Amino acid sequence: MNLRARHLLIQWLAGLILLLAAVGTPHAAVAPAQDGSPDLVLRGELDGRDNLTYRTLPFDVPAGTSRITVQFDYGGHEDERTTVDLGLLGPDGFRGQDGFRGWSGGSKALFTVSATDATPSYLPGAIRPGRWSLLLGIPNIRAGSRSRYTARLWFGRPDDPAWEPAVLNPPLRDRAGWYRGDLHMHTAHSDGSCASQSGRRVPCPLFFTAEGAARRGLDFIAITDHNTVAHADAMRELQPYFDRLLLIPGREITTFSGHANLFGTTAPVDFRVGSREVPDWNHLLRALAPLRGLVSINHAIRPSGEACMGCGWTADPPADMALVQAVEIVNGSDAGTPLSAVGFWERQLARGHRLTAIGGSDNHDAFQSVPRIGSDPTGVPTTVVHAQALSMPAILDGIRAGHVFVDVEGSRDRMLELAARNGAGQAAGMGDAIEVAAGEPVRFEAHVQHVAGARLVVLLDGRAYAPMADAPIAGDDRRLRFDWTGDGQRHWLRAEVRDAHGRPLLIGNPIYLEPARR
DSSP states (O other), X not given: OOHHHHHHHHHHHHHHHHHHHXXXXXXXXXXXXXXXXXXXXXXXXXXXXXTTEEEEEEEEEOTTOOEEEEEEEESSTTTSOOEEEEEEEOTTTTTSTTOEEEEEETSOSEEEEESSOBOTTBOOOOOOSEEEEEEEEEEEOOTTOEEEEEEEEEEEOTTOOTTOSGGGOOOSBOSOXXXXXXXXXXXXXXTOEEEOTTSOEEEOOHHHHHHHHHHTTOSEEEEOOBTOOTHHHHHHHHTTTOTTSEEEEEEEEXXXXXXXXXXXXXXXXXXXXXXXXXXXXXXXXXXXXXXXXXXXXXXXXXXXXXXXXXXXXXXSSOOOGGGOOEEEEEEXXXXXXTTOSHHHHHHHHHTTOOOEEEEEOOBOOTTOOSOXXXXXXXXXXXXXXXXXXXXXXXXXXXXXXXXXXXXXXXXXXOEEEEEEEOTTOOEEEXXXXXXXXXXXXXXXXXXXXXXXXXXXXXXXXXXXXXXGSSEEOOSSEEEEEEEEEOOSSOEEEEEEXXXXXXXXXXXEOOEEEEEOOO
């Protein structure tokens, strides 16, 4: 071994000895962050000599880290009454501005901190690279006892989606099914307001929005306050309590030339479309693409002006719709009115863009009960998504795939499904594509529930398909079948349920009919 190699080895051993001395003989193992595995694991042992003492477990936070998540486990707490309390110190310890970040005692084995949100007991704030420490307090460990501990740490990056690391966000229901939600809601963190105890209009706490959604029986909601994710911290606190209602962080990107919801990320976004930094919507949409969120254009044909500044979609130059995933076709109670964005959506479909139709109440008052265009009661309309689980990634994946229909009146149980099968046995549902050769018949089946007395309308490329232009629905659970013959061209076909006056009740997404390549 040459002199330089020996010197480096001595330096490495000295650093290791100092680390072991500082943390009470734990050892650190760096693991690649893949498949949900932690970035760093600290292990060590406590014994009776540690009773009524405090320990720090230092670890290095790399540059570019935006979130620290910690899962802490230790032995002896059930059979020997060993107790280890937990806290977190930033690089300044107890002395500086970036120092004490929280103390949960023995109440939490899993916590997270970031600039936008933190587990209750901990403080949100910027994550400065450098030497951080877990703070352990040992109020009880018996003489002669030993307790091995493991601290698993994840270091999040700025462009991570809101559901990472997965250990923080397990599915509320781990099964496939139809899930009902509201994708457009405002709270005290922007312009949501409600009556205070004395009857004054005040910023409305997010809790009431979640409680209202839970009472309506919704499975998920997205909070979409204007140009901010300040609500993410409150959502972090509320999610454990609302263990049957998935809370999805979003924001309404509000500009002078249109509004769009961005779901599933809390990353900073420069929303100043028309500025030197963000000259147009395409510049903004390209910046959003790496965040793995989902973008939906809101109330696209709403008039812009003093009553609703920038509400209409007037992007100039025109936005690249390949960078958009969805269109809010029903905002509040505008379905069937000239303000509905169904026509805007269908024009995008005609241009070949497979954008998913969704809806949102645009609720600004958690206690609101009277429908009005632009702000309706929670869950009116409801977006109904077929997803593999009740989780953020599964719901957003279901929307991307177009496995969605809009329940205009926000019922708890109305259902619309559309399925197709070609001559080769290939099957498709809403949002899917199916290949059809010229002259090949396709069998369609619409399944509807709890809309007896209404009528089914099928639209081919936006125009009523004559054989099913006004089919009556007799009964509470019906399956209506019809055929279509391919012509070798691309088409899209969707279904709606309308009441006796022609007003839409359920609006389905298309099945895409593609020329056969076989």
